Amino acid sequence: MAPRIGVVLFPGSNCEFDSLEAVRALGGEGEILWHGDATTNGVDAVIVPGGFAHGDYLRPGAIARFSPVMSAVTEFARSGGPVVGICNGFQVLTEAGLLPGALQKNAGLKFVCTTVELRVDSTNSALTSEANLGDVLRVPINHFEGNYTCSAETLASLQANDQIVLRYVDNPNGSVDDIAGICNEGRNVVGLMPHPERAISDLLGSADGVVLLRSLLASASVSV
Amino acid sequence: MLFSVQVEVTLRQGVADPQGATIERSLPHLGFDGVKGVRVGKSIRFDLEAADEASARAEVEDLTQRFLTNPVIEDSTISIVAGANA
Numbered sequence: 001m002a003p004r005i006g007v008v009l010f011p012g013s014n015c016e017f018d019s020l021e022a023v024r025a026l027g028g029e030g031e032i033l034w035h036g037d038a039t040t041n042g043v044d045a046v047i048v049p050g051g052f053a054h055g056d057y058l059r060p061g062a063i064a065r066f067s068p069v070m071s072a073v074t075e076f077a078r079s080g081g082p083v084v085g086i087c088n089g090f091q092v093l094t095e096a097g098l099l100p101g102a103l104q105k106n107a108g109l110k111f112v113c114t115t116v117e118l119r120v121d122s123t124n125s126a127l128t129s130e131a132n133l134g135d136v137l138r139v140p141i142n143h144f145e146g147n148y149t150c151s152a153e154t155l156a157s158l159q160a161n162d163q164i165v166l167r168y169v170d171n172p173n174g175s176v177d178d179i180a181g182i183c184n185e186g187r188n189v190v191g192l193m194p195h196p197e198r199a200i201s202d203l204l205g206s207a208d209g210v211v212l213l214r215s216l217l218a219s220a221s222v223s224v
Numbered sequence: 225m226l227f228s229v230q231v232e233v234t235l236r237q238g239v240a241d242p243q244g245a246t247i248e249r250s251l252p253h254l255g256f257d258g259v260k261g262v263r264v265g266k267s268i269r270f271d272l273e274a275a276d277e278a279s280a281r282a283e284v285e286d287l288t289q290r291f292l293t294n295p296v297i298e299d300s301t302i303s304i305v306a307g308a309n310a
Binding site: 058059062094095101102104105106107108109147149150151174 | 235239240242243245246291292294296297
């Protein structure tokens with residue numbers, strides 16, 4: 001049976017249909033999870049997509065974290081369910097306390113919208129299990145607040161626990177330790193600034209996001 | 225009692241403040257020399273009903289810590305005075 005992937009829709013999300021399309025193109029079933037409903041509807045994995053949830057008022061993710069769906073997503077994540085936050089979704093997951101650290105404004109005060117190279121530095125996560133260590137993937141980025149930061153202790157524990165799953169080959173935003181994506185200690189929650197759902201076909205400029213989303217579908221199948 | 229509250233949110237020391245840096249770099253172009261250490265933050269004001277100042281402060285500190293700031297990157301300064309905000 002095809003794994004069912006729920007894509008959270010907040011007011012202000014804008015990558016939910018790209019994410020659904022990507023999931024469906026790779027053989028999964030995709031459905032929207034409305035932010036006002038406190039349920040994950042029995043899905044096998046959750047994507048928190050990019051955009052500007054609740055207008056990014058106060059801080060990116062600060063209001064979204066209190067949306068009713070997030071209590072269900074948190075419970076789903078705590079029970080081991082695969083959850084991936086992309087771009088704004090990554091910001092939401094850090095604000096919700098599902099991932100450590102925070103995303104600050106890009107170094108140089110630049111909005112970056114380009115395709116970057118990512119190196120797979122851990123294959124032990126819900127989003128990288130199907131990739132090979134050291135793979136270099138070309139994936140688009142599109143953000144203003146993607147400069148990952150955390151305390152020195154948090155960084156040391158991320159490094160020691162192999163939780164930095166993706167690093168930029170050429171750091172575009174000032175992120176500490178070139179971090180593009182991290183996972184939690186349970187390895188089922190992953191956040192990344194780049195958009196794998198926008199890199200699923202050569203027609204889009206790159207199909208390198210496929211291996212990442214395939215990993216998520218595989219994790220979803222396991223957790224069924 | 226009604227208290228007027230002002231919470232000033234600033235980026236923590238050491239956290240990059242590209243807006244502050246850009247403002248600082250721009251000022252000399254207008255002829256304002258000698259300005260240093262520009263930091264951009266935000267100010268949040270509200271009125272709060274509480275039994276006394278101590279309980280008002282406890283509540284404001286709690287909501288500031290849990291919601292108004294992200295303690296990973298932001299600091300806050302709280303001021304509380306009796307009476308409503310003007």
